[in-house]
Amino acid sequence: MVPENIQTFPSTSLTLGAGARTTSLDDLESVVAMYQPRVFRFLLAQLRDRDAAETLTQETFLRAWTARASFREDCSVSTWLIRIALNLARDHTRTGRFRFWKHIAGNAVDVADVAASVPNREGSAEAQLIAQEQVKRIWESVADLSARQRTIFLLRFLEEMDIPEIAAVTGLPLGTVKSHLYRALNVIRTRHNPQSQEGL
Amino acid sequence: MTPELRLQPDNTARRPIGEGHLTEEQFGELLSTSAREPAANGSLAEAHVQSCEQCAAELTSLRECLLVFREASTAYADNELRRMPQVTLPARRRRFLPVVEPGYWVLAAAAIFLAALLPMQVLRQHAARPAPAVAASTSSATAESDEALLEDVNREESASVPAPMQTLADPTDTVSSTSADIDTSNQTSDQRKD
Numbered sequence: 001m002v003p004e005n006i007q008t009f010p011s012t013s014l015t016l017g018a019g020a021r022t023t024s025l026d027d028l029e030s031v032v033a034m035y036q037p038r039v040f041r042f043l044l045a046q047l048r049d050r051d052a053a054e055t056l057t058q059e060t061f062l063r064a065w066t067a068r069a070s071f072r073e074d075c076s077v078s079t080w081l082i083r084i085a086l087n088l089a090r091d092h093t094r095t096g097r098f099r100f101w102k103h104i105a106g107n108a109v110d111v112a113d114v115a116a117s118v119p120n121r122e123g124s125a126e127a128q129l130i131a132q133e134q135v136k137r138i139w140e141s142v143a144d145l146s147a148r149q150r151t152i153f154l155l156r157f158l159e160e161m162d163i164p165e166i167a168a169v170t171g172l173p174l175g176t177v178k179s180h181l182y183r184a185l186n187v188i189r190t191r192h193n194p195q196s197q198e199g200l
Numbered sequence: 201m202t203p204e205l206r207l208q209p210d211n212t213a214r215r216p217i218g219e220g221h222l223t224e225e226q227f228g229e230l231l232s233t234s235a236r237e238p239a240a241n242g243s244l245a246e247a248h249v250q251s252c253e254q255c256a257a258e259l260t261s262l263r264e265c266l267l268v269f270r271e272a273s274t275a276y277a278d279n280e281l282r283r284m285p286q287v288t289l290p291a292r293r294r295r296f297l298p299v300v301e302p303g304y305w306v307l308a309a310a311a312i313f314l315a316a317l318l319p320m321q322v323l324r325q326h327a328a329r330p331a332p333a334v335a336a337s338t339s340s341a342t343a344e345s346d347e348a349l350l351e352d353v354n355r356e357e358s359a360s361v362p363a364p365m366q367t368l369a370d371p372t373d374t375v376s377s378t379s380a381d382i383d384t385s386n387q388t389s390d391q392r393k394d
Contacts, residue, residue: 041274119271185228
C-alpha cells in the first residue's frame with residue numbers, strides 16, 4: 001500500500017516537473033499512495049488525535065483533488081498538501097468542539113505507545129530504554145510548545161523540511177520561522193539536558 | 201573557550217548558554233541545518249564545536265535524540281496508518297449528497313410522484329365505477345322508511361295529547377258490545393232455524 005521510499009524522500013526531491021505535476025495531481029490514487037503517510041504523520045503529531053488525524057488526512061486529499069486546478073507551480077506537491085493539512089488542522093483546533101473532546105477523547109495518542117515504537121537497534125536493552133525515555137520527553141516537550149513553534153518544529157524535525165519550505169507552508173518570513181524554531185529547540189534542549197540552563 | 205564568540209556584537213541579545221559556549225541561536229542553527237545545507241555562520245559555530253567537548257557532546261546527543269524522535273514518530277504513524285481505511289477517491293466515492301447528485305433528485309421526485317399518484321388513481325377508479333343496483337334499491341328503501349318515520353314523528357308531535365298519556369278504552373264497553381254481538385248472532389241463527 002505505502003511505497004517504502006516515502007520516508008526517506010527529501011522533500012525537495014518530490015518536486016515534479018511542470019507537465020508531470022498536473023498529471024500526477026490528476027492521478028489522485030498515486031498522490032494518495034505517495035503522500036498519505038507524510039500528511040497523516042504530520043497531522044497525528046500536530047493534533048495527537050488519531051481520529052482527527054485520519055479525518056483530516058482524508059479531507060486534505062479531497063480538498064487537493066477539488067482544488068487541483070488552482071495548484072500553482074510555485075512549490076512541490078508535498079509542500080502544497082502539507083499547507084492544506086496545516087490549514088485544516090488550524091481550523092479544527094480553533095473549534096470549541098476540539099477543545100472539549102480533546103480532554104475526553106479516548107483516541108488521543110499515548111506517548112508511551114510512541115516511545116515503544118523506537119526502532120530496535122543492535123544495542124543493549126538499557127540503550128533502548130534510554131532512547132524510549134528520550135522520545136517520551138521530546139513528545140511531552142513538543143506538547144508544551146506554542147502552536148506555531150510546534151508546527152515549525154514538526155515540519156523541520158519530523159518532515160525534514162528546510163527553512164524556506166517551512167516558510168512557504170506557514171506563510172511566515174524566514175526570520176520568523178528561524179526565531180520560532182530556535183525557541184522551540186531551546187525548550188527541547190532544556191528538557192533534554194537541564195544542565196544546559198545552569199550556565200544562564 | 202573561543203574568544204571570538206564572546207566578542208560577537210549581538211552576543212548579549214543571543215543569550216549565551218554558559219560562559220563561552222554556543223548561543224541559543226547558534227545551537228539552534230547547528231541543530232536545524234542538515235549536512236546538505238550548511239549553516240550561514242556555521243564556520244564559527246562549527247569551529248567552536250570542534251574545540252569544545254561540552255557543546256559537541258550536547259549537540260551530538262540532541263541530534264541523536266531528534267533522530268530517534270523522528271524514527272519513533274514515523275514508525276508509530278505508519279503503524280496507525282495501516283489500521284486506517286484507504287482514502288476514498290471522489291470519482292469512486294458513493295456519498296449521499298443530494299445537492300451535488302442530480303440522480304438522487306430524479307429518484308426522489310419519481311418517488312414523490314408515485315406516492316401522490318397512487319391514491320389519486322384509486323380515488324379515480326372508485327368514482328368511475330357504476331353504483332350497484334342492490335345498493336341503489338337499498339338506499340331508496342332506506343329513504344322511504346326514513347320519510348315514514350319522520351311522518352310518524354310529526355304526527356305524534358302534532359297530536360294534542362301524546363299517545364302514552366291518552367285515556368284507556370273502557371273494558372265494559374267492549375263486553376256489552378260483545379254480548380250485543382252475541383245476541384245478534386243468536387237472533388240470526390233463530391231466524392235460520394225458523
